[in-house]
Amino acid sequence: MTQQAHSADAHHAEAAPVHTGHPTPGTYFKVAMALTAITALEVVVYFFEWLSYGIIPILVILSLVKFALVAMFYMHLRYDHKLFSTMFVAGLVLALLVAFALLALFKWFI
Amino acid sequence: MTTLSFPIIRRPMHPTGVWSWITTIDHKRIGILYGVTAFALFILGGIEALLIRTQLIGPDRDFVSAEVFNQLFTMHGTTMIFLAIMPLGAAFFNFVIPLQIGARDVAFPRLNAFSYWTFLAGAIILNASWFLGGAPNAGWFGYAPITGQAFNPGHGIDFWIIGLQVLGIASLAAAFNFIVTIINMRAPGMTWMRLPLFTWMTFITAILLVLAFPVITVALIELMFDRKFGTNFFFTPAGGNPVLWQHLFWVFGHPEVYILILPAMGIVSEVLPTFSKKPLFGYPTVVLAGALIGFMGWMVWSHHMFTVGLGPIANSVFTITTMAIAVPTGIKIFNWLGTIWKGSLDFRTPMLFALGFIVLFTIGGISGVMHSMASSDAQQQDTYFIIAHIHYVLFSGAIMAIMAGIYYWFPKFSGRMYDERMGKMHFVLMFIGQNLAFFPMHFYGLDGMPRRIYTYDADMGWTALNALSTSGAYLIAFSFFIFIFNMVKSWRKGEKAANDPWDGRTLEWSIPSPPPEHNFDEIPTVHDRDDWWARKRGGVKHGVPVSGGSGEGHAIHMPQPSFWPIVVSIGLLVGAFGLIYNVAVAGIGGGIAMVGIYAWAFEPVNEPDEKQPAHH
Amino acid sequence: MAQVTAASHGEHEATTTGLNHRKMLMWAFLGSDCMFFGSLIATYLVYKGKSKAGPFPEDVFSIPVTSVSTFVLLMSSMSMVLAYAALTRGNMKAFRIWLASTVIMGATFLAFQTFEFYEFANHEVVVECNDPDAADWTDLQAKVGSACGSFVAGEETEVTIGEYTVKVFEEDGHAVAETTAGLTPRTNLFGTTFFTLTGFHGAHVTLGVIWLLSLFFFSFRKGGVTPKRNLDVDLAALYWHFVDVVWIVIFTVVYLFGVFQGF
Ligand SMILES: [Cu+2]
Numbered sequence: 001m002t003q004q005a006h007s008a009d010a011h012h013a014e015a016a017p018v019h020t021g022h023p024t025p026g027t028y029f030k031v032a033m034a035l036t037a038i039t040a041l042e043v044v045v046y047f048f049e050w051l052s053y054g055i056i057p058i059l060v061i062l063s064l065v066k067f068a069l070v071a072m073f074y075m076h077l078r079y080d081h082k083l084f085s086t087m088f089v090a091g092l093v094l095a096l097l098v099a100f101a102l103l104a105l106f107k108w109f110i
Numbered sequence: 111m112t113t114l115s116f117p118i119i120r121r122p123m124h125p126t127g128v129w130s131w132i133t134t135i136d137h138k139r140i141g142i143l144y145g146v147t148a149f150a151l152f153i154l155g156g157i158e159a160l161l162i163r164t165q166l167i168g169p170d171r172d173f174v175s176a177e178v179f180n181q182l183f184t185m186h187g188t189t190m191i192f193l194a195i196m197p198l199g200a201a202f203f204n205f206v207i208p209l210q211i212g213a214r215d216v217a218f219p220r221l222n223a224f225s226y227w228t229f230l231a232g233a234i235i236l237n238a239s240w241f242l243g244g245a246p247n248a249g250w251f252g253y254a255p256i257t258g259q260a261f262n263p264g265h266g267i268d269f270w271i272i273g274l275q276v277l278g279i280a281s282l283a284a285a286f287n288f289i290v291t292i293i294n295m296r297a298p299g300m301t302w303m304r305l306p307l308f309t310w311m312t313f314i315t316a317i318l319l320v321l322a323f324p325v326i327t328v329a330l331i332e333l334m335f336d337r338k339f340g341t342n343f344f345f346t347p348a349g350g351n352p353v354l355w356q357h358l359f360w361v362f363g364h365p366e367v368y369i370l371i372l373p374a375m376g377i378v379s380e381v382l383p384t385f386s387k388k389p390l391f392g393y394p395t396v397v398l399a400g401a402l403i404g405f406m407g408w409m410v411w412s413h414h415m416f417t418v419g420l421g422p423i424a425n426s427v428f429t430i431t432t433m434a435i436a437v438p439t440g441i442k443i444f445n446w447l448g449t450i451w452k453g454s455l456d457f458r459t460p461m462l463f464a465l466g467f468i469v470l471f472t473i474g475g476i477s478g479v480m481h482s483m484a485s486s487d488a489q490q491q492d493t494y495f496i497i498a499h500i501h502y503v504l505f506s507g508a509i510m511a512i513m514a515g516i517y518y519w520f521p522k523f524s525g526r527m528y529d530e531r532m533g534k535m536h537f538v539l540m541f542i543g544q545n546l547a548f549f550p551m552h553f554y555g556l557d558g559m560p561r562r563i564y565t566y567d568a569d570m571g572w573t574a575l576n577a578l579s580t581s582g583a584y585l586i587a588f589s590f591f592i593f594i595f596n597m598v599k600s601w602r603k604g605e606k607a608a609n610d611p612w613d614g615r616t617l618e619w620s621i622p623s624p625p626p627e628h629n630f631d632e633i634p635t636v637h638d639r640d641d642w643w644a645r646k647r648g649g650v651k652h653g654v655p656v657s658g659g660s661g662e663g664h665a666i667h668m669p670q671p672s673f674w675p676i677v678v679s680i681g682l683l684v685g686a687f688g689l690i691y692n693v694a695v696a697g698i699g700g701g702i703a704m705v706g707i708y709a710w711a712f713e714p715v716n717e718p719d720e721k722q723p724a725h726h
Numbered sequence: 727m728a729q730v731t732a733a734s735h736g737e738h739e740a741t742t743t744g745l746n747h748r749k750m751l752m753w754a755f756l757g758s759d760c761m762f763f764g765s766l767i768a769t770y771l772v773y774k775g776k777s778k779a780g781p782f783p784e785d786v787f788s789i790p791v792t793s794v795s796t797f798v799l800l801m802s803s804m805s806m807v808l809a810y811a812a813l814t815r816g817n818m819k820a821f822r823i824w825l826a827s828t829v830i831m832g833a834t835f836l837a838f839q840t841f842e843f844y845e846f847a848n849h850e851v852v853v854e855c856n857d858p859d860a861a862d863w864t865d866l867q868a869k870v871g872s873a874c875g876s877f878v879a880g881e882e883t884e885v886t887i888g889e890y891t892v893k894v895f896e897e898d899g900h901a902v903a904e905t906t907a908g909l910t911p912r913t914n915l916f917g918t919t920f921f922t923l924t925g926f927h928g929a930h931v932t933l934g935v936i937w938l939l940s941l942f943f944f945s946f947r948k949g950g951v952t953p954k955r956n957l958d959v960d961l962a963a964l965y966w967h968f969v970d971v972v973w974i975v976i977f978t979v980v981y982l983f984g985v986f987q988g989f
Binding site for chain 3: 217218282286287289290293294295296300320321322323324325327328329331332335339340341342343347348349350351354358361708
């Protein structure tokens with residue numbers, strides 16, 4: 001949350017909304033293809049029983065990529081003001097930290 | 111712009127009397143509504159406290175029954191936190207923030223009105239429980255499983271759950287509003303390092319609110335589902351774990367205490383420099399310390415659960431983080447002391463309250479550090495020592511600072527001066543009263559008196575100190591009679607206040623008291639941290655004092671009044687009662703809210719010009 | 727004094743950062759909503775594997791079915807972003823088509839979810855007593871299969887095993903054991919946390935569908951939605967994509983990890 005305050009500081013006042021090269025429908029379509037492909041890959045990975053615990057990092061990374069694609073392209077965070085990313089990521093990171101802390105407190109990792 | 115209004119009810123363009131208050135979206139009026147309502151609820155919470163103290167004045171008394179006693183302490187805590195301190199803070203946010211940042215209103219004036227009416231709805235729901243089968247009785251943190259259906263079959267807990275959910279909606283709406291207002295409506299030149307301290311602390315508070323309230327929302331949803339639908343979240347036979355409730359509650363609960371105290375710290379940081387005739391000592395450090403408190407506030411919650419048995423690792427980690435969080439708080443205290451050091455001090459009432467805050471809040475901070483250590487906390491958990499601590503930080507801390515704020519800004523919002531002699535009397539009596547009431551709690555707390563017991567035995571040796579506490583509570587109550595008398599009398603026929611009675615530093619003192627509807631005739635351009643102060647002393651080269659003086663500004667179009675915020679809030683109120691009693695009624699409430707939301711969405715902020723009757 | 731006209735609200739306001747008030751509010755809300763879903767997911771994970779009775783995730787989940795509904799929701803996000811792009815280009819017709827397809831896909835997702843909830847609540851376990859793959863049975867299937875011992879040729883018998891009433895009968899010359907093991911929010915911790923988490927996601931989707939549908943109809947009104955007044959659509963789109971990314975997390979954490987036996 002504190003970062004939020006400071007980044008707002010960095011581009012306060014004159015900074016206008018940044019619009020660097022709007023993505024085209026073609027970009028959106030490619031992103032959609034990537035999302036579909038990754039989802040398919042996730043389902044395939046889940047049928048590979050020999051991966052055992054290996055599926056955890058693989059699935060986490062794959063879904064993170066999907067998350068990032070949607071947030072950056074569909075939600076325009078890549079093209080928008082950094083303040084918006086900060087607001088969203090602040091909530092996201094805090095939610096992750098609190099969730100991990102809770103799992104640790106419930107002896108999830110031992 | 112085309113007309114897109116939703117013609118169900120005609121827009122109240124220039125309402126008068128009561129309607130002008132119901133439909134107002136002026137941040138100053140909403141601030142006053144918040145302040146008056148929250149103060150009334152503060153009195154209600156105070157009466158609950160007096161009943162509790164009367165029951166405990168001596169051993170083996172039966173002034174109230176054990177069951178009523180449970181309801182009293184639950185509602186006392188819930189009321190003071192959610193219905194008094196938070197909305198009193200909101201009253202200041204509303205009244206002061208737009209003035210301090212040089213804006214004409216908040217970013218979302220109608221949303222602001224909605225926050226107030228929804229807060230009122232929440233207050234009504236919570237207190238309606240008294241008349242509808244008994245108030246909630248499980249303590250202000252409502253631990254499962256005593257809040258479960260099996261142990262608490264009445265509706266009290268349902269009122270508590272739904273009331274807090276509605277209050278959460280109000281707080282979230284207000285917090286979003288103030289985040290956007292502070293980021294996006296600062297006057298030209300008002301950079302982050304020129305932002306008045308109160309605005310800074312409000313900003314951090316709003317961020318904490320936005321991130322912390324969803325957690326309690328989820329916890330309350332889970333509790334409600336357990337009660338209503340027989341789910342298993344906290345149902346041990348099915349493997350549910352009541353400790354999860356504790357975690358979720360305190361993940362919210364600890365940031366919540368900073369939500370309560372940061373605005374207070376902001377007020378003190380405004381009052382001290384003004385009455386010391388010095389700028390705030392170490393401004394960047396105070397801001398940073400505030401931000402640090404807001405951040406570290408997320409890493410300490412399990413210090414409320416040291417005796418649950420989380421294990422040595424968890425207890426050690428939370429001991430260390432809790433001790434560490436005392437550091438930024440200490441930094442603030444030193445900065446305040448640095449501010450008054452060698453200042454030419456003016457001991458007006460606001461200054462007295464601010465100084466009282468520093469002294470007593472420090473005592474509360476020290477007892478806090480004492481039970482930050484898990485081993486030491488094991489002795490103190492659930493005793494009156496904890497009650498002493500929370501009252502030193504929230505009453506002697508937050509409420510003292512709020513009083514400082516009320517006296518400080520009274521000339522600004524009422525346009526009149528309060529009576530200084532009565533103000534000082536209020537301070538002296540309240541200062542003595544609270545120390546009489548809360549200091550002995552340390553001793554009988556360490557002596558083992560548990561909190562939340564409705565009576566105790568004469569042999570325990572707690573009698574004399576309890577009687578002392580009770581007399582202190584009465585003294586506090588008496589001091590508030592003086593306060594109310596002073597406020598009512600001064601507001602009606604006090605001496606007219608000048609624009610800048612304290613030789614203030616921030617922009618709100620550059621405009622008339624009370625401010626005109628549009629606040630600033632001309633939006634000021636800020637050149638300095640204490641801009642108004644610097645202008646008056648010629649420190650700002652480019653600036654002449656901006657006189658907001660004329661109070662005229664015909665061409666300034668302020669956002670117009672609206673019915674829809676209160677309609678949505680009424681929908682929530684009806685819906686809330688429906689959730690407790692009858693699903694069909696909940697549907698009706700939802701329907702009213704939906705109509706309100708659509709009408710609101712289609713109602714322009716300002717009607718097109720031709721529809722506006724020419725005024726003046 | 728009176729020269730200043732400062733209707734400082736509405737679409738074209740001058741703000742300190744140059745950013746729009748409403749868009750900033752939306753992002754603050756989405757940051758806040760992360761904490762909401764974070765708490766729900768944390769609850770789900772804390773209770774993962776702690777249910778005292780079945781059915782468990784591996785008994786009821788059908789990954790292929792959920793993959794399809796996931797795909798539908800992902801595509802609705804693409805459709806939404808294309809609707810917004812069409813609007814900013816001034817192509818109202820394409821805007822409406824893409825918006826309508828977003829709504830339809832959102833509703834399809836909800837239909838899938840309703841179907842899934844219904845299936846779970848009326849989950850039936852059927853095992854063939856002489857199944858050669860009996861070694862691969864889930865605990866629940868094994869439990870039901872243990873009723874096979876009371877099979878009497880040509881008759882239907884009922885056996886109570888734990889909390890289930892299992893019917894054993896003959897079908898096409900094979901012995902079959904069958905029972906209803908429905909999953910509701912009350913059944914076990916898995917049911918409680920699963921329905922609450924996915925239910926609140928579904929509520930978000932429902933709200934999104936209503937919002938987008940309102941915009942769709944509003945776009946037929948003169949001046950309701952125009953290429954210049956596109957913020958209303960922009961905000962709804964942000965919300966819609968957010969609901970999508972939450973589902974991305976749920977699909978992995980709840981469904982894929984749910985059937986994984988490791989933890
Ligand atoms: Cu705490």
